[in-house]
Amino acid sequence: MSKEYKHQEIEPKWQAYWNENKVYEVREDASKPKYYVLDMFPYPSGAGLHVGHPLGYIATDIYARFKTLKGFNVLHPMGYDAFGLPAEQYAIQTGQHPAITTEKNLQRYREQLNQIGFCYDWSREVRTSDPSYYKWTQWIFIQLFNSWFNPILNKAEPISTLVHLFETEGFKGSDDTILTGGMEFDFPAFTAAQWNNFSEANQQKILLGFRLAYLSEAYVNWCPALGTVLSNDEIKDGVSERGGYPVERKLMNQWSLRITAYADRLLSGLDELNWSESIKESQRNWIGKSQGASVLFEVQDHKFSIEVFTTRPDTLFGVSFLAIAPEHEMLDQLVDASHIDEVMAYVNLAKNRSERDRQSDVKRISGVFTGSYAVHPFTGNEVPIWVADYVLGGYGTGAVMGVPAHDSRDHAFAKYFNLPILQVIEGSERHNYQESSYDGKEGNCINSGFLNGLGVKKAIKRAIQEVEERGIGKGKTNYRLRDAIFGRQRYWGEPIPIYYKEGIPYPVEEKDLPVILPEVDKFLPTENGEPPLGRASNWKYKGLYDYELSTMPGWAGSSWYFLRYMDNKNDDALVSPNAVSYWKQVDLYMGGNEHATGHLLYVRFWTKFLFDLGFIPEVEPAKKLINQGMIQGRSNFVYRIDCFEGDKKELSFFASRGFLDENENIKNLPVLFQEFNKQNNQKARLDFTKIMVVKLNVDVNIVKDEVLNLTLFKQWRDDLNNALFVLENGNYHCSWEVEKMSKSKWNVVTPDDIIAQYGADTLRLYEMFLGPIEQSKPWNTQGIEGVHRFLKKLWKLFYDKEGNFCLNQEAPNKAELKILHKTIKKVAEDIENFSLILL
């Protein structure tokens, strides 16, 4: 051993030892209690693993090692969420196959992970893009396709039980008990005899309305110029980020998963989970259970009614208008001829606004009168029907009853369009109903016929009773949660294992799985707008039938990966009963907050589904969840001063932070130019026609303590070779801001440099030292020195000046034992509490 702490020697030595002796490989062992520690697996991006990823990994690694020492049989695996958009985008730009990009990125991730010295059992690695893995993702999809949700048993069952029901009892129509709450399509009632005489096509069409994986129309962001569907992410300011083309919302036939059937179980299941309250609260809000009533409003001079959903049937007498969504299916029929142009113009505009836009933009009130009236079911009054974009097509019934006096958005709408505001709840006497609404639930009904005098809660019950008696509505539970659109018009994902025979979708037979992602010449949609898989030549099931051309979304593979780690090489089942009955579920799951309602809801859904069908023994994927805070990037900026003469840029240089004021404008122009001339030995005038300050992200790796390394800056990009500067005391000072850590912001710090300089142990210690694991914080490498020094001191406790390992064998005295045991207690408690900061 050398004389001082040398991580360059210590770390590779032990990492090699672990590797050669397979120290961290585990197998089921009934003699020991099991413990399953899981990290949310990473998407292998081109920028490599940044310092944010290991934060959670290090914490779980400490915990996994601790649990092992405590005698548990610890499963601690790692793998990759390897399908996804970025690799596909890259493929579109460069022609490089996403599989190649992914493989390359993945290698790099593995190297980085190895360097940090994690105790993963690498023999269990999974990759979602590997056919041996996605075979089972596809298999689960087929199970979903072959299942329906039985609301009486409150669980999924094979579709054959529904077929049996149809064959023996038929279907009683939209109020049938087999419906899970109006989420299936409305089919007319049929008898068993009728069912048996239906054509195959008709039967299949009906079944599709009940399957947990089904085909239906849904709105997507369609970009005609790119011929593809875009995520909200890919849209900036209403146009495509790539190319800046217009985007419209378009109805498209899409595969969806009936997650809404599980809404109640997803909600009630939260109570037993040891997850943070904030995550559980987010999920509750996302599921958005609300109780109320659906009420039918007859449309005057027409033979149909509009169904509205309301949580406040007690305010029915306060209705002064109905508002329907621009997407409402009855719109065409009810709009009055004299209003048709105006309405259609509005609808075309409103439909193409994104939902988020429509919900967030509360200040801009818009809507248009359809020219038609509904009849108030109790008063018989005429109620004007409006189209308004604050009503969303996908939520509730796509129509609301406007009660301006007691709903703030209805109020804003009524006030803007001068619609009557009718008070029906007694609030505070001084409340001015022309100014604002009273949304509270305290008070008694007034001006409300049979509801007068009742408190809000009683009035709700009474109103529901009344509409039910009159046959114009019923009590109803509504969920904000929508079925999950599952099809993607993309290449780099799991092919949906469906083929079409005479236009009817059928699942690929299990023995033919996996449906391998075919090769294509380009990763773009076809000329006639089909997804990229439409380019695959001779790609037919059994050589005869067309395959489904859409692929699965990013979250498909991640919705069940925790199961695959238990038995990752099994070719006969997604996981063997043996393995899953031993490892059961994740005991500790660590991951980012950003997955609160996406991944974490879907994985719970799939887990419940697989449980229902008897494939796994647990209804929840993870008992305990810890959200590691996001490590944000700490971006550095430089300021370029561009000076124009007319449209021509005459001069351009970089000014240090101090020359700009708080608002990042030039503080004092003459002083700046004086300094510029002095420092660069020039004679620039300052009477330019236009002077602009351009703020640019600069690579944080060439900035230290906010001081820019000028030499490296000039080498950073070709156009900067001859860059000119105005410095402060010989230095260029940058500004900084907290942003998401990403390649495009030049603020990615990778663990590699830190490990090379200080070693993995210093990195690990420092990441834990940064602050509580749950808290988000920007990355800042300042401070790592102190941690490194701590390790050196620790090392010196055990090695003398010549580098000899020195311990003596003397029995410890009482005081020493006391310290030892206090330390053991403290360390054990801190680790159990994930208080990994204090040393």
Added chain:
RNA sequence: GCCCGGGUGGUGGAACUGGUAGACACGCAGGACUUAAAAUCCUGUGUCCUUUAAAGACGUGCGGGUUCAAGUCCCGCCCCGGGUACCA
């Protein structure tokens, strides 16, 4: 907009149920060791006033409130991060 987090020195953060705000560390300043530097060790370090010290005043995003006592509890705001259904 809505939902979930967060805001404490120059910096990361500590303060468990309301009870000495700023632990620990970084940085900075000074000193010791050294021919010198690095490394290491020691001392100081919230801000302001003050030659210094003592003493004092002010201090946990902003404005109010409750309390003997507020970083912590209540009300109203501001700012930052995440999510908002095809990013993962």
